Amino acid sequence: MTESQEGVRVKRKLRSVLGLGALVLAIGAAVPLGAAPTETPALPAKAAAPAPYPSTYRARPEPDTAIVNASILTATGTRIDNGTILMAQGRIVAVGRDVAVPAGARTIDGTGKWVTPGIIDSHSHLGVFPAPGVDGHADGNENIDPYTAHVWAEHSVWPQDPVFTKARAGGVTSLLVLPGSANLFGGRGVTLRNVPAVTVQQMKFPGAPATLKMACGENPKGRYGSRGRAPATRMGNVAGFRRSWIDAAEYARKWDAYERKRAKGEPAEAPKRDLGLETLAGVLKGEILVQNHCYRADEMAVMLDVGHEFGYRTTAFHHAVEAYKIADLLATEQTCVATWATRWGFKMEAFDGIEENGAILASHGVCVAIHSDEQRLIQRLNVEAAVALAAGRRAGIAIAQEEAIKWITLNPARIMGIADRTGSLEPGKLADVVLWSRNPFSVYAVAEKVFIEGALVHDTESPGSIYRSDFEVGQPVGVE
Amino acid sequence: MKSNRLALVLGALLGLASPQTAAAQTFAITNAHILTPGPVGEVEQGTILVRDGRIGAAGRDVAVPSGIAIVDARGGYVTPGLFAVNTALGLVEVSSVDGTLDARTASLRISAAFDVQYGLNPASTLLPVARLGGITRAVVMPDHDDSNKEREAPFAGKAALISLGEGGNILYRAGTAMVLELGEDGAARLGGSRASQLGQLREIFAGLKGRWTQDNAWGLSEADHRALAPVVGGRMPLVVIVHRAADIRQVLGLARDFRIKVILSGAEEGWQVADEIAAAGVPVLLNPTSNIPSSFDLLGASLRNAAILHRAGVVIAISGNDAGHRVRDMRYNAGLAVSRGLPQAAGLEAITLAPARIFGVADQLGSIEPGKVADLAIWDGDPLEALSEPVAVYVSGKAQPMESRGTQLGQRYAKRPD
Secondary structure (H helix, E strand, O other), X not given: OOOOOOHHHHHHHHHHHOOOHHHHOOOOOOOOOOOOOOOOOOOOOOOOOOOOOOOOOOOOOOOOEEEEEEXXXXXXXXXXEEEEEEEEOOEEEEEEOOOOOOOOOEEEEOOOOEEEEOEEEEEEOOOOOOOOOOHHHOOOOOOOOOEOOOOEHHHOOOOOOOHHHHHHHOOEEEEEEOOOOOOOEEEEEEEEEOOOOOOHHHOEOOOOOOEEEEEOOHHHHHHHHOOOXXXXXXXXXXXXXXXXXXXXXXXXXXXXXXXXXHHOOOOOOOOOOOHHHHHXXXXXXXXXXXXXXXXXXXXXXXXXXXXXXXXXXEEEEEEOOOHHHHHHHHHHHOOEEEEOOOOOOOOHHHOOOOOOHHHHHHHOOOOEEEOOOOOOHHHHHHHHHHHHHHHHHHOOOOOOHHHHHHHHOHHHHHHHOOOOOOOOOOOOOXXXXXXXXXXXXXXXXXXXXXXXXXXXXXEOOOHHHOOOOHHHOOOOOOOO | OHHHHHHHHHHHHHHHHOOOOHHHHOEEEEEEEEEOOOOOOEEEEEEEEEEOOEEEEXXXXXXXXXXXXXXXXXXXXXXXXXXXXXXXXXXXOOOOXXXXXXXXXXXXXXXXXXXXXXXXXXXOOHHHHHHOOOEEEEEEOOOOOOOOOOOOOOEEEEEEEEEOOOOOOOEEEEEEEEEEEOHHHHHHHOOOOHHHHHHHXXXXXXXXXXXXXXXXXXXXXXXXXXXXXXXXXXXOOEEEEEOOHHHHHHHHHHHHHHOOOEEEEEOOOHXXXXXXXXXXXOOEEEOOOOOOOOOOOOOOOOOOHHHHHHHHOXXXXXXXXXXXXXXXXXXXXXXXXXHOOOOHHHXXXXXXXXHHHHXXXXXXXXXXXXXXXXXXXXXXXXXXXXXXXXXXXXXXXXXXOOOOHHHHHHHHHHOOOO
8 A cells, every 4th residue: 555546535545544555655766876886785784794685686588689670769868760779698799770680589660659768666665565455555664663763664575565566567577675664774675587486586686785764744753743653744854864873883893893704714703694774784884775755845854964964875866756946955965856746735744745746856957757556557657757857847947758768767776776787778787678669658558568687577469478376266367 | 839829829818818807708719729529529710609608609700899909829729628537626625634634524423415516615725726737617526534433434525526626615516426445445335245235235225215214224324315316216326336247347337227327437357348348328437547457356457448348439538647636637638648549539538428428418518519518728848748737727708817826936936046
């Protein structure tokens, strides 16, 4: 269940779950711009040990494939008309007008059609708040304590969530699944490949950095204040963050001292691991990316200063419906914004949300991502981006589609720390590609073919080949 | 670009045509690409004559009386103003702020007698936002209040029809429909299971044929009894929020047995029983993007629902993505239904004439047709596309301000650094 669903009925439902699922939905993500993605950071105390819960994702081998004669939005700022994209062994080999297609390659006619990078959602709860949204499935919010940096969303993901199938039909190839926003520290998020799987390890994006979900504002203070405990106010939220970072810094120092001694061959006893502080210490070391759910401009400015005080950076503010009020500050701090175009007014801190948010930020040089946070919207992030584009034009901000496509491809990849591997159509990158029936900013556009690392995972021409999750088997659940 | 120029030109012209006088509601829109359900249909180089807030004439060869104000649409699409359903516009400001929620009652004495018309707020900031989506009329519906788990409330209450015109009284017609919810959520309010709810509803409807008595078996208040009387006679439609195919069949049975004029709302699994819905002549209010199997009520929810129902002959109206802040999304939702097989013209009809017909006001609203109210929108592109925007909106022939609190905030912060 996300913060926004539809209709009178849902409004009532949200009221009934306030403080639970509903409050959880807004989340934020922040990743250092341009930071080279690293292996999932090893725990601070065990630099040499392999990262636990390793990815077992393997790309499905497929024949080399060329899509020819299509309009290609590369997400590098250009559009290639009558272009060809050639994919081989899971990678993009060439993109351009004059690309020779090797004999034996599968060739797909893209005449009249459009090609984009795979869509990337930098804020999702698929698998942790799956469908059907019954209590037995509500695994996204460890909302019994405001400090749960120790929980990992990947330990809640249900790979049989039928909405993964629907998101694939919307062109989504990678997504950041985050814990909910009831807590100040919600826990670690996990970056997934949107591939059919039985275990979450089979979906984990190899080498994607870990992320930490943090939440400002109404959700944590409302969740805990209403139960007579801290935090009950925004100042209580901030105090809670600061105390935690003090603890994390001390924890990191202890481990550093231990590692130094060990390196010198001196006898030393390892401190006891603390899962929560381990995550926070990973943030202070720059290994874990901060994804901060935060709506109001003034609160974001305070949170940036919390980062300055303790020496961490915020990769992205999520939801951030007031980010347009501090566009220059966000540009200076190189903090991305992951937001919507159409959602506003569902709570007080969302009251100043405007459709123009993304365009204003982009015109100030801020890295903008359009995210979903919900099950319906993840299927049509392209349309949400079109709304943001049109609102910008109405406000006198002309943004080219060649740039706007980055809002749902390259920029979320930056937020997730995987932009060197996916998010744009460039030789050497993973062949995450969508073939659209028409211009992807059109409401009429259908994602006809979706490739993940060169593997055709969704094909409207061959409905029988489309993978259905176990939950869909024997039930009338549809791909669309 | 082209659309910006159009907006500027229209803005200037509207400035001439918008003084708040009776004469302001008499003007002509020329150079219009008219797109409307009804006999006028699509006219590429058309003219629309508006007289005293009503459509005087529309078509290719319309004589424009000399001396009246002219709005040059410059070839832009002109459609009827959009007609929203399943909204709480005027009844909500901030969804999580209880004091701003007026679409519901927690009263133990009334459910059916609850009437949203008395809570309408013409100053709501949501109205201009919806209007900037081309919306000129909306059905506002009561919501169920579940704060008191002990309360048994069979009905949500009475819906109303509002105008989104600026200023003053927005109520257009009260008592538009009665609202009832079935399925998991409805059952939870009346006995805890489907069989319990449907059984009690049948008893209630049967009891309405007689006079109200204080000791009626279902604890119905006299006010509720009175409110329900026109429903059983078919004089007031009953909107039934329902999802599962089996529940839809039950609703069709209720309608038949008690001669109730039913409107289905939601109906995500309607495609499975499309022929039965069509045969019963029952219309459907739906959101095509409600395709998530979010409960066991709607495992079969599908983006193709709209197209399948339409093909079967069901009259459908398409809603936005919530009851308030995202009502404006209704036109994109119509476009998404078109992308999954709904004919283009049916997509436009589902957000204009079809809802007007469903709620019994098609003689006044829903299409560009001589004699009807001049609710109009001029667009800078295909009205179902998210990339398009309305450049002018008229309610009863009156040009509406093309701004909202949101656009004002945007203008305040949009300036690029020097």
